[in-house]
Amino acid sequence: MKIIHTDIYGDLTSFLVDEAREHLSHGRKIFYIVPSSLSFEKEKEILTRFNAGKDTALFDLTVTRLKQLPWYFDKGVESVRPSLSNVGIAMLMRQTLKHLSDAAIPTYRFMRDKQGFIDQLVALYTELTQSNLTSEDLLLAQNTPKNKEIKTIFDAFEAELGAFSNDNKLQQFIDKVVDDRFTSDLQDYVLVIDGYSRFSAEEMTLIDVLSTRVSEIVIGVYTSNKALSATFLEGNVYQQSVELIRNLQENYLVDLIDKTVNQVDTTFTNLSRLMEKESDFTISDDDKLSTHEGLEIWQVVNHKEEIEHVAKQIRQLLEQGIKYQEILVLLGDVAGDAILLPEIFKTYQIPFFYAKEKAMKDHPLIVLIESLLKIKTNHFQLSDVLNLLKTQLYTSDEISLQDIYSFEYYSLQHNIRGRRQFEQTFEGKNAEKVRSLLVGKGSPLQVLLTSKAQKGQKWLEKIQTFLENGQVKSQIEQLYFRDEATNNFEKSSEHLEVWKHLMNVLEEFTAVFGLETLSSTDFLEIISAGIKNAAYRLVPSNVDVVQVKSYELVEPRSARYVFAIGLTQSNFPKQTQNLSLLSDEERASINEKLAESDQVKFIDEPAFINHKKNSFTALQLFNAATEKLVLSTPQIYENEQSELSQYLQFLVDYGVKPTVKYGVNLVDSVSQIGNYAGLLSNLGAIERQLTLPDQPETNRSFWLSLFRIMSKQEDYRGVFSAANADHLQVRQLDEQVISALYPSHLNASVSSFENFYNCEYQYFLNNTLHVHEFEKIDLDARISGSYFHEVFEKVMRDTLTSKADFQYVLTRSLQEVDSKYQAFFTRDATSAYTWKKLQEIIRQTATMLEKTVGNAGVNSLAFEQGFGFEGSTLDTYQVVLQDKKTLNIRGMIDRVDQIFGTLGAVDYKSGDKRFDLQAAYDGTSLQFLTYLDILRQNTRKFENSENIWGALYLHLQNPTHALKDLKTLDELPTALKNEMKYTGFFTDTLASHLKDNFDDLFDLGQFKKDGEPYASNQNFYTGSEISGMIAHNETLYKNAGEKLLAGTININPTVVKHDVRGCQFCKFKSICGFESDVHMGYGRQIQLKTKDEIKEALQAELVEIKKGDE
Template sequence: MLEIITGRAGSGKTAYVLGQIYKELMARPLGPAIILLLPEHMTYKVERQLAAMMEKQGRGYMRCQIYGFKRFAYHVLQETGGALEQGITDMGRQLLLKSILDKRYSQLKVFGRASRQRGFANVLSSIINELKGYGISPELLQEAGDSIDDSRLANKLSDLAMLYGDYNDAMAGRYNDGKDIMSILAERLPMSKMVAGAEIWLDGFLFFNPLELKVLEGLFTYGANVHVTFNMDDMASPQGQWANQEASGLFNRAYISRNRLLQLAQRLNISVEYRHFAETKRFANPVLKALEAGFDKRRMEPVAGAADISLVEAATCRLEVEAAAADIIRLVKEKGYKWRDIGILIRDEDSYGDILNFVFKDYEIPFFSDKKRQCANHPVAELIRSAIAITEGWSYDDMFCCIKTGFFRLTAQQTDLLENYCLEFNLKGKKVWRRQEPWEYFSRYSIDEENEQADSKQMLRAATADQLRRQVAEPLGRLQDALKAAADTRAMIQAIYQFMTDIEVPKILQEWSDQAEQSGALDVAREHQQVWNDIMEMLDQLVEVSGDTKMSIKELRQLLEEGLSSLEMALVPPGLDYVNIASFDQNALDNIKAVYILGANVGIMPGKSVENTVLSDADRMHINRNNVIELSVSGEEASFNENYLIYKAFTQAREYMWVSYSLSSPAGDAMTGSEIVTKIKSLLPENSIKTIPLDWISKFSEDDQLKMLANKRQTLSSLAIALRELRDAGELSELWQRVYNYLLEDEDVKGMVGLIRRGLFMNPRLDKLPRDIAKELYAARGVLRGSVTKFERYNNCPFQFFAQYGLNLKERKISRFSSPELGTLLHAVLKEYGERLNKEGRRWGDIAPAERDALCHEILHRLAPRLNNGVLYNSKQMEAQLRRLESTAKFALKRLAEFDHVSKFHPQLFERSFGGNHGPEDTLELVYKLHENNRLELVGQIDRIDVNEQGSHFMIMDYKTGYAAINLVDVYYGLKLQLLTYLLVANELMKRGQDTPMMPAGMLYFFLKRPVLTMKNHSHDPEFIRAALDEELKMPGWVLLDKDIAEQIDNTLYTDNKSRFLKISYKKDLSFSLPSLKMLKSQEDFAVLMGYIELILQETGEQIMDGRIDIQPVRKDSQTPCKYCKYHPLCGFDARLEGYDYRRISGSDGEIMEAITNKVKGEIQAQSENKSDGKEE
């Protein structure tokens, strides 16, 4: 007998099924078997329900068995001896299909490119499952392809038939999958003693595919009675047929399934009985009852009892979830609900899954989500992926992906040390990581020293890095050796397993699980416990499907990546009392007290249909028209299915329902409520929608605000919003004052309250450091020492200086070639070149081009290997960079030689150091007294000092690889002090041993670069090109306002009335041109400027020692030091925010020079008065 049990949602079908089973168990505990078949995701809940019913009577049960179809099949096969072949999992099937795709790649007509894409094996597995479910063989599929006139579709079916046939051949006699098991189950049912005479119940199914119908045929034949429930109204009975299938609407798929069962019963000559539940008994709430009854209507009349249904719109998904969380806590606290009485249903898991996770943890709501976790995101999966990749090349990225999984027992500090060491010295590749000799790399402080030795600190760092390297590389090396020696895939998998056990992966996972459990993260603890078993099962499946195959390491890696990317974990709930979060299509919340439905937006409810990527709906309709095979049209089925899922979701709650939607997507796009929201609105009184705006604190009543507060942790977030409104509006309500004071007295959170307050009311004008702290940071022994650049940095931005030199924050060193390294090497080449010529008594302009180039090449290639541990020899790209650098060096030497030809100033000193310990006799110190017995000491190097042939004047030259210029505004504000400081040092130096002191003739920047010229005309005229280069490379700086000295510096000024190397020219009357005057300074100007440099350096030193660390960068026109500042994330400077501002500077040359002169004169006068006062005393 077949009993068809129908009724709409909430009418009592499941209660009837369980009630009948309960009665039978109570009456005959040891009678024939009772089998209850359910969708897989419902079995756990129904088992608990039946057990609870029996427990009330102090009874258990053995007679009733509750299964999903798959578990039922395995049980029958075990009973009847049909489970002899190895079962293959979904993962094993995908791995098998991936290997088939790789072998058939060149023969595929349509799917060739797709077969290389990750995830295609999963798509192929789905279509093969569907074909098996519909009883379509590879031969039938090929026949269908042969009968189709569309060549592309015919080729597509031909590809599918070939792959499907290969799959069946591989499975034959060795494995069975889920669909095979269903076929075997149908064959084995006649042999099952459990099924013979059993009372069989099926509940919760919407649709049966042909294979399941074949099983049902066996149950009809060999079972005693079969009872099947359908979620349908009474129009499904023989007395009330629908006019056609489409008219069935919501119940379309149930209608089709019921008809197929009736046809099957008629064919088997089995009697049919009908039982219909017309009254909906679930809903205690009249609105919920009305919603179910009119779900397929466009509009419904308002119903009393709206207090038990909430319709909410929120500004964002986050606010929507937070409002739902607060309402859940209200139900628990005020209505006495248990957590298990409440369920969450979501259609858009991508948008809401993570938010629910974060918010529920904040609100301390216990919850469980039945969404499967991706194993690919777990560290074990990354360990396998990166470890296999390492054996192919030992790249930096793969190495540290592997190390950072945490399985090599390196601490975070040890990992950072090892990574920084590898980056600094460009350590990568098998030879480096597996070398027997220890790592003994160290940084050079100078490329001039040929035999520089490492200090003790560097040696300790190298030894530590080497020990950590061996700890990682040795097990990875053994894995590489084992993989290369492996005869087949089985041996390769054994090598991977051995590697993981060698580094104690199972033990570490257990440790992580214990730690997570102790911290209350039970779901994370279970992930760590389960992932090992799931991955072992995947590896076992790989051995089963490809164990005897020989494959390369690359093929193995690709196969493992495919498997890991689709491997999922299904976790068991951590307890009994929790809020259940479910998707619409994995929904086991039937008859729960309260349901929260989130994301009721257009485009989400109903969701958009996504076509199968292998066979589109158009393909399927074309195939069906040929009448060889028949496939379902997925888009049409998806539409019916989607409407049914929504109906089912909105009819689950028996007492209370919350429906909400967001007004904006996570990406910020505007969104609206779906059609279902409109239906619910029609049931409720006017203005029943509750809105949660971004500024809900100012918009909500005090009662509503209190409802949003759940616990201390969450209230802190709300307090931040309230305090932000206080900052903007200037007042804080009495409620939030009480909240603030309450949290401030709580020891657990008062620190966070202070942090929130400081963050919101932060003053970017930082307090000064105490002088003793400033001294400890910058001048521990009373000496503030540094280069000119260091003090320029302070004047550009005090906070930047504090971050770099006070906090000593540094970017990690990376072996690369950038502008600083370029400058270092070129400076060293020019220094050695010049010193050699001076030693030999030769002038730069006298050296033949060939000798000059050869000497440059020899010096460069002797010094280059010392730079950044040979970075210029690390790759072909770097070697090309070295060739370009050599070209630049030769070009610079050529230009300097040409300058030497026309100048009476010739280089005398190179890289002349001052300050610090650079020799007992000729060391020049530049030291200034500061307050409290502190002093400022400048250290540095002058690139080059030239002296004229008469020995009366000197000038300094500073090499620059980039742009450089000097102006009075920058000097006045302390932003460009370098050239004048060098001039000041050289002025003191050149006085030594001289009866008549030398006088400064100028200070110049020389560019170490080869400009790129854009030539519109005369592009092949050498003279035009030379003139353009001269103009581009003219040396900026300042020169003495003296025609004779200017012409000594560059004689072309005398011969051509225009300097080739300086930005100076004559007018017709042989006086300096007006533009030239910007580059000319009188002897008095130089004296004043050098005096000013001493003052500004002292002032800068005093400000540093006074503890000033203002976040106030300089701004000159549009230029600021913030553009390339690496400390910006620390200071957070933003000129658009209140309290932040630049120190703006400007002024004409005349105004600035006058201010500098007055300041120097004022200081001279003050010193004179102090001396006079001292004498009088």
């Protein structure tokens, strides 16, 4: 055995290739062994080195993996027994658990159907195999019930596995080598092993048996002479490598060849020496990285800007003649970058190859299988059915995509859910076509999902029938041939791979569960579990592309230019957690007891391996580039402040000064420009910054000049128009448009003008253009509101007219009104539950109505009094506008009450609404004052004076109280009573009378001992103040009406103390484009005033109005 070692900055692969070339020249054959994670890239590199820069094959040299060696000697051996993949192994483990009794696995009996537990068992079983351990060895850890049960499971699993050809191929090969079955074939081979710093027990066993049968084994290892001679290794950057060498020297006659390259003196070699000194505690205060040419540390605000800076830098390198293939991007978080990096690289037109398995979880076929399971388990919920249909794989010749949209619209509008509702005929023609062919009774979907429990072989026939009759197979074929025809080979390969994977899953399902009786849910769970993690390995392209991969897979001298991003404290180094069924302590115990065994048996201890691996990985990363290495870290990562990695901090401590990289800014000039598309994507941000006050250090003139040049080009004008969207301009309608929109008088509701003062553009879209949200024919807030009002009107009217018992009238009224709303309340269980809750609210709120009826001081004169409608009993509320036009306001007063000979309005509210003087003054709460104005104008109809007592809200509710908030249960009735009271405002002349007669009904606020309200009491106003509020209310209507007729529309949501309240619950944010952080200045700033300040302003307005009338 020969071991070639060199420092991290030596070209180890070159030394190994030279060694292989020497053996080839003597007529020997080479197995060049590389790790599985690097097999594709390494094979290309090795063959290119052998063939003077050309990627061509060699007959006597094979680049492969240790686990792949048996294949080259057993190629012609076929087993009569079926073989299972990892998916099939998981299925067999599920079946094993199903067959075990509860008494056999009392701890795990409730987890036998949990896919996560099954995956853990498969992972542990695989790990035991690689460690040369058996289930019996588990008891060496701790003879606990848990480990005994795992042993029971594995023993039963291995018995089941005997029916398949899933014997350990590597172990079988080892046994055959020991029996000298391949000695004559192996004696001409040389094993060259590259890229390993440690071996598993299984790999070590293979090397051991081959060591006496192959011509030679050559192993390449990175380490230094200093580390090899060290007596204390713990924490050394080369610890794993030295431990491997020493272990091999103890067991074999090793020829140790030193290929140290001492003459190399670069930033990276100096950095490597510093790291080694740091790790072996020989570093001194005088050690510094005096120069760091070719090494940069970037600190960027967030991860998105980090990737954009890399993209721009790559585009700059291209201008210098650098090829894409000379650039490598390393990722700190591969999963987190799976979406963001491809999108940004696409914008900057950077072709790249992602060196990882291609996940197929978003492929329509995977979505289809998962949707089938969800439809079954969730009992035909609409969202699951739509997910299935929108894959466009399950379809019919008679159905188009537009038909699917019609089906979706109808189903959403009618709130269709549950299998029973999907079996009822739809009224819409296109929606009914989809329902009957694809979802209704007799459809392929229902035939599959409503089948009774049956054997696995029958389920295979069922799913194949579904795939045929539902045209899933033909649709996949069409997708494949379409992408082949358009040269989209990556996509066509994905279609082919995912279909093959499904067929393999079904084949293995039949092999495992063919004779088992399963329900449809069990069947779909097994198939879904097998297919949801489908992935396939992409083969590296020979074209000129940027390589992208995890930094953990990096090797020294991987590329000329290397950008390592996302190197946060949590990502660099990686902290591997042990999530297996064996704890770290149990693993250590097993290894300790196996230490004296003659066999090569040990199990990995992640905590120790991770510690050794991380420092060496960092060393490899720091030597990944031959010309320039950029190490980048975001300050904000995953919405959290990110600390500097310990390895980057080491570089900073020894002389590398970080470069702070800003986002889009005016300081940088040409470096901000990556490519055409990238510049266009940043134009809005740049243009926005140009509007800010000038700073001396900016390159403002550069950007202004660029904008000026671009603005003269016709092609760019549309782009600048889009970039200028940050400036919200006043919309001015043409006269013709105004005449068409408002040909005569204006007619609007009270609430619509509250929307106007909330945001003018919101009013324009909603009430002028009538842009509305999707409306459901269902039990919603409007239906509930109508139901409440109808019940309360009937209860109040019948109680007052018949003088019957209140509870009797309430029950009878509920029965009569319920019959009208029966269709809404009996649609399904959810509607029935809502109905029950609405009745609870009615009965609780009715306690206040009963008190109202029982109080002789309240005389309810009328109910549901409309104004502004055709045939309304009240006169129309009119405001005179310009051009002889009027504004006609419509509304509905729920109840008109007379108290002490004066009139007032009562409004029922499902929300906790209270009168707010500030909101009334600003125009966002017009309702109460409009009602009082109408009552003043219609006093003759009630044979009443013009005096007003005020207005009240009654909150329709069934309140709950936490018992922890109450000192004793005796407080509960009082708390409920106080919460149910009417709220509103009153005239101050009635304050003492109201306190004496209605304190149990109305929330009157705090009173003094003399029976008068405190000055701070917000519930009472003088008659003059109420008149001022009503007059101001009319002015608000007038101003709004005249602005509408003028055709001036602003996007101006109300802003209160930097809170854009006008945008809350707005349905039109995607249309108006208002962004709080950008457009705050365009909002209508509400100047908060005290109650006294508003009263003074109202009185001043009232004086001006009276002067005008004179």
